[in-house]
Amino acid sequence: MxxxxxxxxxxxxxxxxxxxxxxxxxxxxxxxxxxxxxxxxxxxxxxxxxxxxxxxxxxxxxxxxxxxxxxxxxxxxxxxxxxxxxxxxxxxxxxxxxxxxxxxxxxxxxxxxxxxxxxxxxxxxxxxxxxxxxxxxxxxxxxxxxxAYPNKEGNVTFTLNGYENAKKIVLSGSFNKWNEDLFTMTKTEDCWELTLKIKPGEYQYKFIVDGKWIVDPNNPKKKRNEFNGFNSVINIKVPVKFTLNGFLNAKQVIISGSFNDWSKKKYRMTRTKKGWIDTLMLSGGKHQYKFIVDGKWIIDPDNPVKEYDFHGNINSVCMVR
Structure with missing residues:
Protein backbone atom coordinates (compact mmCIF):
# COMPACT_ATOMS: atom_id res chain seq x y z
CA MET A 1 0.00 0.00 0.00
CA ALA A 148 17.12 -12.12 10.81
CA TYR A 149 14.82 -15.04 10.11
CA PRO A 150 14.51 -18.75 11.00
CA ASN A 151 16.31 -21.03 8.58
CA LYS A 152 17.61 -24.55 9.20
CA GLU A 153 20.67 -23.64 7.13
CA GLY A 154 21.24 -20.44 9.13
CA ASN A 155 24.46 -19.31 10.77
CA VAL A 156 23.51 -19.33 14.47
CA THR A 157 21.49 -21.75 16.61
CA PHE A 158 19.95 -20.70 19.91
CA THR A 159 19.35 -23.50 22.42
CA LEU A 160 17.74 -23.65 25.85
CA ASN A 161 18.17 -26.80 27.92
CA GLY A 162 15.51 -28.10 30.27
CA TYR A 163 12.01 -26.65 30.62
CA GLU A 164 10.46 -29.94 29.48
CA ASN A 165 7.05 -28.91 30.80
CA ALA A 166 6.97 -25.51 29.09
CA LYS A 167 4.16 -25.01 26.61
CA LYS A 168 5.81 -22.32 24.50
CA ILE A 169 9.25 -20.71 24.36
CA VAL A 170 9.97 -17.67 22.21
CA LEU A 171 13.31 -16.15 21.23
CA SER A 172 13.19 -12.35 21.43
CA GLY A 173 15.96 -9.83 20.87
CA SER A 174 17.31 -6.73 19.22
CA PHE A 175 17.36 -8.64 15.91
CA ASN A 176 13.53 -8.67 15.84
CA LYS A 177 12.75 -5.51 17.82
CA TRP A 178 12.03 -7.63 20.92
CA ASN A 179 8.92 -9.17 19.38
CA GLU A 180 7.19 -11.52 21.82
CA ASP A 181 5.54 -13.85 19.30
CA LEU A 182 7.51 -14.09 16.07
CA PHE A 183 10.33 -16.59 16.72
CA THR A 184 8.78 -19.62 18.42
CA MET A 185 11.38 -22.24 19.37
CA THR A 186 11.08 -25.94 18.59
CA LYS A 187 11.13 -28.59 21.29
CA THR A 188 13.53 -31.50 20.72
CA GLU A 189 14.38 -34.54 22.84
CA ASP A 190 17.11 -32.65 24.69
CA CYS A 191 16.27 -28.97 24.51
CA TRP A 192 14.44 -26.12 22.80
CA GLU A 193 16.16 -24.67 19.74
CA LEU A 194 15.85 -22.26 16.84
CA THR A 195 18.31 -21.60 14.01
CA LEU A 196 18.47 -18.12 12.50
CA LYS A 197 19.98 -16.63 9.39
CA ILE A 198 21.28 -13.34 10.70
CA LYS A 199 23.54 -10.50 9.58
CA PRO A 200 26.88 -10.10 11.37
CA GLY A 201 26.73 -7.83 14.38
CA GLU A 202 26.24 -7.73 18.13
CA TYR A 203 22.74 -8.53 19.39
CA GLN A 204 21.01 -8.73 22.75
CA TYR A 205 18.36 -11.36 23.40
CA LYS A 206 16.27 -13.28 25.93
CA PHE A 207 14.03 -16.34 26.04
CA ILE A 208 10.34 -16.05 26.93
CA VAL A 209 9.26 -19.22 28.73
CA ASP A 210 5.47 -19.34 28.99
CA GLY A 211 5.42 -15.57 29.30
CA LYS A 212 8.41 -15.26 31.66
CA TRP A 213 11.54 -13.50 30.35
CA ILE A 214 14.89 -15.16 31.19
CA VAL A 215 18.50 -14.69 30.11
CA ASP A 216 20.39 -17.50 28.41
CA PRO A 217 21.74 -19.59 31.31
CA ASN A 218 24.51 -21.01 29.09
CA ASN A 219 25.80 -17.65 27.87
CA PRO A 220 27.97 -15.71 30.35
CA LYS A 221 27.98 -12.57 28.18
CA LYS A 222 25.36 -10.09 29.42
CA LYS A 223 24.55 -6.39 29.35
CA ARG A 224 22.41 -4.41 31.75
CA ASN A 225 19.13 -3.22 30.25
CA GLU A 226 16.86 -0.25 30.93
CA PHE A 227 14.78 -2.29 33.39
CA ASN A 228 17.78 -2.74 35.71
CA GLY A 229 18.06 -6.35 34.61
CA PHE A 230 20.28 -8.10 32.08
CA ASN A 231 20.09 -9.27 28.47
CA SER A 232 22.24 -12.01 26.98
CA VAL A 233 24.65 -10.89 24.26
CA ILE A 234 25.80 -12.66 21.10
CA ASN A 235 28.27 -11.36 18.52
CA ILE A 236 27.85 -12.82 15.04
CA LYS A 237 31.07 -12.65 13.02
CA VAL A 238 31.97 -13.49 9.42
CA PRO A 239 35.32 -14.15 7.71
CA VAL A 240 36.80 -11.09 5.97
CA LYS A 241 39.85 -11.47 3.75
CA PHE A 242 42.48 -8.72 3.70
CA THR A 243 45.07 -8.54 0.92
CA LEU A 244 48.16 -6.36 0.52
CA ASN A 245 49.70 -6.69 -2.92
CA GLY A 246 53.44 -6.27 -3.36
CA PHE A 247 55.96 -5.56 -0.57
CA LEU A 248 57.55 -8.94 -1.30
CA ASN A 249 60.83 -7.86 0.28
CA ALA A 250 59.18 -7.08 3.62
CA LYS A 251 60.12 -9.30 6.55
CA GLN A 252 56.82 -8.90 8.38
CA VAL A 253 53.39 -7.41 7.70
CA ILE A 254 50.75 -6.96 10.39
CA ILE A 255 47.14 -5.88 9.97
CA SER A 256 45.92 -3.61 12.73
CA GLY A 257 42.67 -1.77 13.25
CA SER A 258 39.70 -0.86 15.38
CA PHE A 259 38.85 -4.59 15.59
CA ASN A 260 41.98 -5.38 17.66
CA ASP A 261 42.55 -2.07 19.46
CA TRP A 262 45.26 -1.19 16.91
CA SER A 263 47.57 -3.91 18.13
CA LYS A 264 51.06 -3.93 16.61
CA LYS A 265 51.55 -7.66 17.16
CA LYS A 266 48.28 -9.57 17.06
CA TYR A 267 47.51 -10.34 13.40
CA ARG A 268 50.55 -11.30 11.34
CA MET A 269 49.77 -11.68 7.63
CA THR A 270 50.92 -14.60 5.46
CA ARG A 271 53.29 -14.08 2.51
CA THR A 272 52.07 -15.21 -0.94
CA LYS A 273 53.57 -15.05 -4.43
CA LYS A 274 51.85 -11.70 -5.00
CA GLY A 275 51.90 -10.12 -1.54
CA TRP A 276 50.34 -10.73 1.85
CA ILE A 277 46.96 -12.08 3.03
CA ASP A 278 45.04 -12.69 6.24
CA THR A 279 41.43 -13.61 7.03
CA LEU A 280 39.84 -12.22 10.19
CA MET A 281 36.51 -12.96 11.83
CA LEU A 282 34.77 -9.59 12.13
CA SER A 283 31.47 -8.39 13.49
CA GLY A 284 29.09 -6.28 11.43
CA GLY A 285 29.65 -2.57 10.98
CA LYS A 286 32.49 -0.25 10.05
CA HIS A 287 36.09 -1.11 10.81
CA GLN A 288 39.13 1.14 10.32
CA TYR A 289 42.47 -0.52 9.63
CA LYS A 290 46.04 -0.16 8.39
CA PHE A 291 48.95 -2.41 7.47
CA ILE A 292 52.23 -2.32 9.38
CA VAL A 293 55.05 -3.15 6.97
CA ASP A 294 58.31 -3.74 8.86
CA GLY A 295 57.19 -1.23 11.45
CA LYS A 296 55.83 1.36 9.02
CA TRP A 297 52.09 2.11 9.07
CA ILE A 298 50.41 2.39 5.64
CA ILE A 299 46.83 2.57 4.38
CA ASP A 300 45.49 -0.09 2.01
CA PRO A 301 46.65 1.07 -1.45
CA ASP A 302 43.88 -0.93 -3.17
CA ASN A 303 41.01 0.37 -1.03
CA PRO A 304 39.70 3.83 -2.03
CA VAL A 305 37.50 4.10 1.09
CA LYS A 306 39.27 6.12 3.78
CA GLU A 307 38.43 8.42 6.67
CA TYR A 308 40.01 10.39 9.48
CA ASP A 309 40.02 9.10 13.03
CA PHE A 310 39.70 11.26 16.15
CA HIS A 311 43.45 11.85 16.15
CA GLY A 312 43.70 13.23 12.62
CA ASN A 313 45.08 10.02 11.06
CA ILE A 314 43.80 8.67 7.75
CA ASN A 315 42.76 5.02 7.89
CA SER A 316 41.35 2.56 5.40
CA VAL A 317 37.74 1.49 6.01
CA CYS A 318 36.12 -1.94 5.73
CA MET A 319 32.32 -2.32 5.93
CA VAL A 320 30.93 -5.68 7.07
CA ARG A 321 27.22 -6.33 6.46
Missing part, protein backbone atom coordinates in the same frame (compact mmCIF):
# COMPACT_ATOMS: atom_id res chain seq x y z
CA UNK A 2 1.08 3.59 -0.45
CA UNK A 3 3.30 4.87 2.29
CA UNK A 4 1.16 8.01 2.50
CA UNK A 5 -1.83 6.02 3.73
CA UNK A 6 0.02 3.85 6.22
CA UNK A 7 1.55 4.12 9.60
CA UNK A 8 4.90 2.40 9.27
CA UNK A 9 4.47 -0.44 11.74
CA UNK A 10 7.57 -2.14 13.00
CA UNK A 11 7.13 -5.75 14.06
CA UNK A 12 3.60 -5.55 15.45
CA UNK A 13 2.52 -9.14 14.97
CA UNK A 14 0.68 -9.74 18.20
CA UNK A 15 -2.61 -8.49 16.74
CA UNK A 16 -5.53 -10.87 16.48
CA UNK A 17 -5.28 -13.01 13.40
CA UNK A 18 -1.50 -12.81 13.07
CA UNK A 19 0.61 -15.86 13.73
CA UNK A 20 4.06 -16.58 15.13
CA UNK A 21 6.70 -18.29 13.07
CA UNK A 22 7.46 -21.98 13.51
CA UNK A 23 10.78 -23.41 12.35
CA UNK A 24 9.13 -25.53 9.63
CA UNK A 25 7.24 -22.63 7.99
CA UNK A 26 9.03 -20.54 5.33
CA UNK A 27 8.74 -16.79 5.26
CA UNK A 28 6.59 -15.72 2.31
CA UNK A 29 7.89 -13.46 -0.45
CA UNK A 30 11.67 -13.54 -0.04
CA UNK A 31 14.75 -15.51 0.89
CA UNK A 32 18.36 -14.59 1.63
CA UNK A 33 21.27 -16.36 -0.05
CA UNK A 34 24.67 -15.13 1.10
CA UNK A 35 24.76 -11.37 0.57
CA UNK A 36 21.80 -11.45 -1.84
CA UNK A 37 18.15 -10.89 -0.98
CA UNK A 38 15.80 -12.58 -3.44
CA UNK A 39 12.18 -11.46 -3.63
CA UNK A 40 10.01 -14.35 -4.86
CA UNK A 41 6.44 -14.22 -6.10
CA UNK A 42 4.40 -17.31 -6.99
CA UNK A 43 0.94 -16.57 -8.33
CA UNK A 44 -0.33 -19.91 -7.01
CA UNK A 45 0.08 -18.56 -3.45
CA UNK A 46 -2.47 -15.76 -3.90
CA UNK A 47 -6.23 -15.71 -4.27
CA UNK A 48 -7.21 -12.03 -3.91
CA UNK A 49 -6.01 -8.59 -5.02
CA UNK A 50 -7.09 -5.12 -3.94
CA UNK A 51 -6.93 -1.64 -5.47
CA UNK A 52 -6.05 1.72 -3.98
CA UNK A 53 -8.84 3.74 -5.48
CA UNK A 54 -11.90 1.89 -4.22
CA UNK A 55 -10.50 -0.82 -1.97
CA UNK A 56 -12.14 -3.39 -4.24
CA UNK A 57 -11.35 -7.05 -3.64
CA UNK A 58 -10.95 -9.11 -6.81
CA UNK A 59 -10.26 -12.76 -7.55
CA UNK A 60 -6.63 -13.29 -8.43
CA UNK A 61 -7.38 -15.78 -11.19
CA UNK A 62 -9.34 -13.13 -13.11
CA UNK A 63 -6.15 -11.13 -13.77
CA UNK A 64 -4.06 -11.33 -16.90
CA UNK A 65 -0.61 -10.84 -15.35
CA UNK A 66 1.63 -8.70 -17.52
CA UNK A 67 4.19 -7.68 -14.88
CA UNK A 68 4.92 -7.94 -11.15
CA UNK A 69 6.63 -5.26 -9.04
CA UNK A 70 8.05 -5.33 -5.51
CA UNK A 71 6.75 -2.33 -3.55
CA UNK A 72 7.61 -1.45 0.04
CA UNK A 73 9.07 0.88 2.63
CA UNK A 74 12.49 0.50 1.02
CA UNK A 75 11.39 2.11 -2.31
CA UNK A 76 8.69 4.50 -1.06
CA UNK A 77 5.95 2.06 -2.07
CA UNK A 78 6.60 2.56 -5.77
CA UNK A 79 4.45 0.53 -8.15
CA UNK A 80 6.97 0.70 -10.99
CA UNK A 81 10.57 0.87 -9.78
CA UNK A 82 11.40 -2.73 -8.80
CA UNK A 83 10.14 -4.90 -11.65
CA UNK A 84 10.53 -8.64 -11.23
CA UNK A 85 11.78 -11.15 -13.79
CA UNK A 86 9.52 -14.04 -14.80
CA UNK A 87 11.37 -17.34 -14.35
CA UNK A 88 8.58 -19.79 -15.27
CA UNK A 89 4.83 -19.92 -15.80
CA UNK A 90 4.02 -19.09 -12.17
CA UNK A 91 7.06 -17.52 -10.53
CA UNK A 92 8.79 -14.15 -10.61
CA UNK A 93 12.01 -13.09 -8.86
CA UNK A 94 14.05 -9.98 -8.16
CA UNK A 95 17.56 -10.02 -6.69
CA UNK A 96 18.98 -7.21 -4.57
CA UNK A 97 22.17 -6.91 -2.55
CA UNK A 98 21.58 -6.76 1.21
CA UNK A 99 24.00 -3.84 1.24
CA UNK A 100 21.47 -1.89 -0.87
CA UNK A 101 19.22 -1.65 2.19
CA UNK A 102 19.68 0.40 5.34
CA UNK A 103 20.52 -1.19 8.68
CA UNK A 104 16.88 -1.41 9.72
CA UNK A 105 15.86 -4.85 10.99
CA UNK A 106 12.60 -5.08 9.04
CA UNK A 107 10.55 -3.66 6.19
CA UNK A 108 6.96 -4.01 5.07
CA UNK A 109 6.36 -4.82 1.42
CA UNK A 110 3.86 -6.18 -1.06
CA UNK A 111 3.68 -7.37 -4.67
CA UNK A 112 1.93 -5.23 -7.30
CA UNK A 113 0.31 -6.80 -10.37
CA UNK A 114 0.23 -4.80 -13.62
CA UNK A 115 1.31 -1.68 -11.69
CA UNK A 116 -2.20 -1.44 -10.21
CA UNK A 117 -3.29 -4.44 -8.09
CA UNK A 118 -1.92 -5.38 -4.66
CA UNK A 119 -1.53 -9.15 -4.18
CA UNK A 120 -3.07 -9.98 -0.79
CA UNK A 121 -1.08 -12.47 1.33
CA UNK A 122 -2.82 -15.18 3.30
CA UNK A 123 -3.54 -14.72 6.98
CA UNK A 124 -1.75 -18.04 7.49
CA UNK A 125 1.59 -16.64 6.31
CA UNK A 126 4.02 -16.21 9.19
CA UNK A 127 5.49 -12.85 8.19
CA UNK A 128 2.46 -10.59 7.86
CA UNK A 129 1.32 -7.38 9.52
CA UNK A 130 -2.08 -5.69 9.43
CA UNK A 131 -2.46 -2.58 7.33
CA UNK A 132 -3.63 0.50 9.23
CA UNK A 133 -4.98 3.83 8.02
CA UNK A 134 -5.63 6.85 10.23
CA UNK A 135 -5.55 4.62 13.29
CA UNK A 136 -7.98 2.06 11.90
CA UNK A 137 -7.12 -1.57 11.22
CA UNK A 138 -7.97 -2.48 7.62
CA UNK A 139 -8.92 -5.94 6.30
CA UNK A 140 -5.61 -6.19 4.48
CA UNK A 141 -2.07 -7.36 5.21
CA UNK A 142 1.46 -6.47 4.19
CA UNK A 143 4.32 -8.94 4.10
CA UNK A 144 7.22 -8.32 6.47
CA UNK A 145 10.88 -8.81 5.64
CA UNK A 146 13.47 -9.40 8.36
CA UNK A 147 17.25 -9.34 8.22
Missing amino acids: KKSILYIIFLILAIAGESSYAQTEPFKGYRIEGDTLIFSFDKRDYKKVTTDEYGSILDFEDLDIKNVVVSGEFNNWSKRKWSMIQIDENRYELKKKISDFTDEFSWEFKFVINNAYWAEPSRKDGNIVRVRKNGYVLPSYNLKMYT
